Amino acid sequence: MAEFDLEIVTPDGLMFSGKAESLKVRTVTGDVCILPNHINYLTALGMGEAKIVSEGVARRAACIGGMLSVRDNRVRLVPTTFEWSDEIDPARAERARQAAEEKLSHRDTLSDQELAVAEAKLKRALVRRSVAGMK
Amino acid sequence: MKDIKLRIRSMESTRQITKAMEMVAASKLRRAQENVARSRPYFEILYTTVCDIASGSDSFTSRYLEAREVKRSCYVVIAGDRGLAGGYNHNVLKLAEAEMAGKNAAVVPIGKKSVENFRAHGFDILTDAWWEAGDVSVSDCFTMAKDLCARFLAGELDEVNIVYTNFVSILTQQPTVIPVLPLHGPEVRGEEPGSETLYEPGSEAVFDAIVPEYLGGLIYGALCESRASEQGARRTAMDSATKNAEEMIGDLSLKYNRARQGAITQEITEIVAGSTAS
Numbered sequence: 017m018a019e020f021d022l023e024i025v026t027p028d029g030l031m032f033s034g035k036a037e038s039l040k041v042r043t044v045t046g047d048v049c050i051l052p053n054h055i056n057y058l059t060a061l062g063m064g065e066a067k068i069v070s071e072g073v074a075r076r077a078a079c080i081g082g083m084l085s086v087r088d089n090r091v092r093l094v095p096t097t098f099e100w101s102d103e104i105d106p107a108r109a110e111r112a113r114q115a116a117e118e119k120l121s122h123r124d125t126l127s128d129q130e131l132a133v134a135e136a137k138l139k140r141a142l143v144r145r146s147v148a149g150m151k
Numbered sequence: 152m153k154d155i156k157l158r159i160r161s162m163e164s165t166r167q168i169t170k171a172m173e174m175v176a177a178s179k180l181r182r183a184q185e186n187v188a189r190s191r192p193y194f195e196i197l198y199t200t201v202c203d204i205a206s207g208s209d210s211f212t213s214r215y216l217e218a219r220e221v222k223r224s225c226y227v228v229i230a231g232d233r234g235l236a237g238g239y240n241h242n243v244l245k246l247a248e249a250e251m252a253g254k255n256a257a258v259v260p261i262g263k264k265s266v267e268n269f270r271a272h273g274f275d276i277l278t279d280a281w282w283e284a285g286d287v288s289v290s291d292c293f294t295m296a297k298d299l300c301a302r303f304l305a306g307e308l309d310e311v312n313i314v315y316t317n318f319v320s321i322l323t324q325q326p327t328v329i330p331v332l333p334l335h336g337p338e339v340r341g342e343e344p345g346s347e348t349l350y351e352p353g354s355e356a357v358f359d360a361i362v363p364e365y366l367g368g369l370i371y372g373a374l375c376e377s378r379a380s381e382q383g384a385r386r387t388a389m390d391s392a393t394k395n396a397e398e399m400i401g402d403l404s405l406k407y408n409r410a411r412q413g414a415i416t417q418e419i420t421e422i423v424a425g426s427t428a429s
Contacts, residue, residue: 025193029189059350059351
């Protein structure tokens, strides 16, 4: 089966480097799936689930922010945070969700910036929870 | 004799302190080094990717790419929180001040020493929210980057530079300035014909989303390097301080022993002289 080179790096280090058969990620405009020999491509990532098929095995991860670049069949995924589904602690994600919702429940007292932070936290927690929950 | 004894004792306690600081710095350095090693691939891939885009950008323009006449520049200066790290803080701050000389510059200081220095010298400080370099997290870097990008786009700032200390090795740390905005593609790069890139949802939108990310990544990388450098510099400085203290203790003990010996000899001579006289 055709493959491409995939590198996934975050500020916390190299998460994946090797051959992959397909990569599905959520971009700012919606989900895209990259297959081998894709045209050179560049986009910004949104918040969502990433699915990587490598050597016939599919792995899922929570992938948030950053960018995706394809150049000459080399794919680089550079997210802000990236966690494999088996590394997420569902209980922690759930707690983070509750804390964020709690904060948002009295939104009148928050400044714009605090509101944005809380909303981002909630979204992140929801993504992580859904990725972890569907093992 | 008593004087010497006292001095030896005080030297010993100094040595103990510097020795302990050295060991703390050494263990922190190990952690900081791991951090640098982990964040470097990210730093590099981010940088090459953005350079690739910038160099292949004939087909479109972005406000991030235009070099404008520089009316106001901004320097993000990363230094340490504490002193006693040899020339670490001094070197990076001196470089920053030399860079800013004669320019209408605003500063974003990171680290206590950096904040104090620029405040004392009356520089135009954009924000001093990042008081402790040790506490700045990845998300702080991204917040900062977003803010800087917004100001850049609004025309408030015409260029952005980062001044930090590059961690070359445990023994060498190099204060460095890197220009980050406007983006510079590498000067000459063999532009392969027909390598067109698809941007979604559009080149400019992609750029607007990616550049703050890129800047945040760079700041974080620089911060990791600076932290490792700080510990490296402190370890070296404390190591030589300990050595100096040991040397002084050696000298002083020699003096002390000589004085003691002298006193004993004198006493014996006196006794002998007394007994022969009687």
